[in-house]
Amino acid sequence: MHRQKTRSVAVVLAMAGVLVAGCTNSPPPEPGQQPAEDAPVSLPGSGLPSVTPQPAQMNRLGDDIAVRGKVEVIVEPSVDRPALDLTVQVLRMAGASEVVVREPGRRDEDATLRVRLGGRTSPMIVKGLQQMHYDAPWNMEPESYVLAASGGEDPALVMGSSDPAGSYYAAQTLRQITSPGRIAGVGVVDEPTMPYRGAIEGFYGPPWTHQERMDQLAFYGDMKLNTYIYAPKDDPYHREQWREPYPPEKLGEVQELIGQAHAHHVKFVYALSPGKSICYSDEADFQALIGKMQAMYDVGVRDFSLPLDDISYTSWNCAADEQAYGSPSKGAAGRAQADLLNRVQKEFVDAHPDVSPLQFVPTEYSDVEDSAYKTAIRQVLDPRVLVMWTGDGVIPSQITVEDAREAEQVWGRKVFLWDNYPVNDFDDSAGRLLLGPYGKRQNGLSEQLEGDVVNPMNQAAASKVAETGAADFAWNDEKFDPQRAWRAAAEYLAGDRFAGGEPSLTADPKTVDALMVFFDLNHMSPLASGKPWQAPAPELDRRLDSFEQRWASGDRDRALGELRAYAQSIADAPEAIRAGAAPDFVADSEPWLAATDHWGDALLSTVDALRARAGGDEAAARAGFDAAEQAAAQARSLRTDPAEVRPQGPILVADGVLDTFVRRAPNELT
Known part of the structure; x- marks a missing residue:
């Protein structure tokens, strides 16, 4: 996807002392009541704050930081605007009466706290960590970050990252270790275990509204989810009328969604599902497919999926395909699909260097049994194409490491999990709101999966319960605790509503218990x-x-x-x-x-x-x-x-x- 352009120092300096809301459309709140000068701070060894998703490493580093008066944020150009804006907003919410933003090399002697944001290996960040005696590993994996906060006579907060996404995720962790008047004195070293983490709007029935999608994208940023796949079955331009261009007003909504996704470091994946009517051997149909993808590229899409699920392979859509591939069969369907996907990868994806590898949902998506169809895909499909899989069953009772290992064998590559929970669009889910935990997904799956996206409910906001668990799992599956993540969802909905309502650093305990x-x-x-x-x-x-x-x-x-x-x-x-x-x-x-x-x-x-x-x-x-x-x-x-x-x-x-x-x-x- 297109990364948002890094912010120039000139723009950063223009921000000095100004708050720009980072995650909501609401106006920023007034600074909270400042703590007294002699307010107590927690001591080293006291409890750690709860952060969701769970960081790879978090330990007590020193006293908590008391947030009061003027706070100075020293920021490098590598830090993008969403990360900076969120950091500034959290500091104001914590109790800072003034937040000034400066470039490296300058110092405000009146500041009660200095915050450093920059690249993980930059001299400013390295020096800051050394001064705090925080020997953090030199982690430079994509989306990784280190955060160190320590109070005392010379309080300091340092956030270094591998890339702009890492800076944004560091700010999201800062949000969760901050309470009114306080930042917890902790050290955090963090990175995700899965490269793709998020949700696929792939259900049948009423699609989400535009506003619900906007809110979901902001929520994904809060939860360090980086992938949204647009694939609502009841969008006619996605499936039934896939050859037709979007009307201007719908295309405008897509552009707004792409902007919202970029602002929250989410890949907007556009899915086009032509399988019910495409003629695989017809050049006109191929050009229609490429033309539709190019139109979406032109409005900002850089990630694409071609789902060929929920279609028949017992008949062709045109006589030409029977001439090209023989009588309808599983193997013939696999060869036709692989040829189409390979051509899209070569002639469209490879022709656009900023486009990510193609994603694909096979017609056989829900088991680990080999077949003529899977054999054709395994032998013919370009190894760069990501293959999605729902587990050993359309809605599996569990997903194990061994399941994923067997899927790798039959598909000839590690698979990308399309998890059909908490989707409620099937007959035996009628009347249900699925608010259980994200459970029975085995720790260690990150070693076998390219990523994990959940297929949510028609009810977007209620889906956040399971999505929170999925975010925790996909970020750090080794430490994943379904019950912990389940309660974290209640806490988010009970007060820590950064994406969808008036922001808060605390959750109301009575509401949490009721939820x-x-x-x-x-x-x-x-x-x-x-x-x-x-x-x-x-x-x-x-x-x-x-x-x-x-x-x-x-x-x-x-x-x-x-x-x-x-x-x-x-x-x-x-x-x-x-x-x-x-x-x-x-x-x-x-x-x-x-x-x-x-x-x-x-x-x-x-x-x-x-x-x-x-x-x-x-x-x-x-x-x-x-x-x-x-x-x-x-x-x-x-x-x-x-x-x-x-x-x-x-x-x-x-x-x-x-x-x-x-x-x-x-x-x-x-």
Whole structure:
């Protein structure tokens, strides 16, 4: 992709003392209240801040830095504007009353803190690290950075990087180690384990809106995701009408998306899917394909994908292909596709030196069994073309290192993972919001994969839960903890909304807790068969099991007290989320929040009915069970909105757990 041009020193100097918002469209907030001069700082050895994605290395370096007064940012021309703007914004949010930006070689004696931004091997950065006695490895892999922060009598913050993306990611880490008035005294050495990390908008049903895509691209920057593949199945110009040019207004939106992607160090990959109608041996069709790619190149696209998924290879689209490749067969389809891709790679990609290697989704994308089709691709396809693969199954129950190893064997190259989670466009996902963790992807997959992109839901903001986990995994799969990343998503949505709302350095704990309750209720993740690969409501299920054991043992007061407290947290969660979570997440989740309102009432009524029964008041118990059934009926009456998601169905929340308990309790808990 085109890297954003580095910022000249002249422009940097013009920025002195000025804040430019780096990640939002909102005006910058006023500086927060400054800490007192004698405010305490944490000592070496105290806890480390939480950073998502998890850095490769992070350790306590010294005291925290107290942010107050004037802060001086010394920046080299190699640092681009997004990284500088984000750094300045974070410093202002932390409590700096003034931020001045200067070129190297000058010094402001009035500054209470000096921040150095530059290349990893530049004299300014090397000297700064030496002065802090931080012996960081000389890591110069793409997108890598080192960050060192230490307080005390002469506080300093140094951020050195291998490239502009590394500078931007250093600033994103700075955002997460900063709290009001404080920057944690830590050293960080960091690099991603996978070169491609992100999302593919590849689902069926209502595509994301332009504003949702803009927000997603900013969010990807926050999460150090660097790839967005534009491939919505219901965009006619992507698939059904692939030969036709985009109307001017749609092309203008694409240009705006490309600009947003570049501003957040995201590759905008344009996917064109001609497989349902292309004649592989027809020169006119080839020229139409190249012409469409050239038109997208002309508006700024530098990364391209040709998906040939979800098409038939039991028939040709034209008689000429049968003459060229023989009767329809898997092997013939593989040869025809490989010839097309090789020609695109040679005649288009190689003719544009700034275009990245071509990406490709094969027709057989979801297993590791060899076939005539895979053999043809393996033997004929240019080795530079990236081949996408969904795992051992369209929606696999897990993805292991051995799976990826077998995929490498059948495709003749390491594969690029198209992960069909949390997509909810298939029949057995109807009625579900998939808010479970990004789980059952084996540590160590980075050794076998070229990258990892997830196929999200029709609900863009709600997809951030799984996308956060995928970002953590693709950046540092060896240290990946699904539960940690799951909570990090709640924290982002509960306050650290840099991309999609009023920015904040802190998350509201009550909103985080409410989101975790809600996530649990929407934990169930189905396979294409409808069977779960992630179980429904595991935390609620655990609590209900504990309740029934205590009830059976006669410890009923304790059982009822514990379960009622959790039932109340379910009933309270929707309102807490509506009040404290990111508005776009609330909008996406509203049908499921409404269902949770009713199911929370049903569970509370059931618990109260059981308490009445335990006290010998069966009439009150019956009234309570009737109230629970009425609330459950209201929940079951809710359905998905066809304007928001495909396919349609009743809203499902903790089904098989909560509804089962409410139904069983009147007759079985006696």
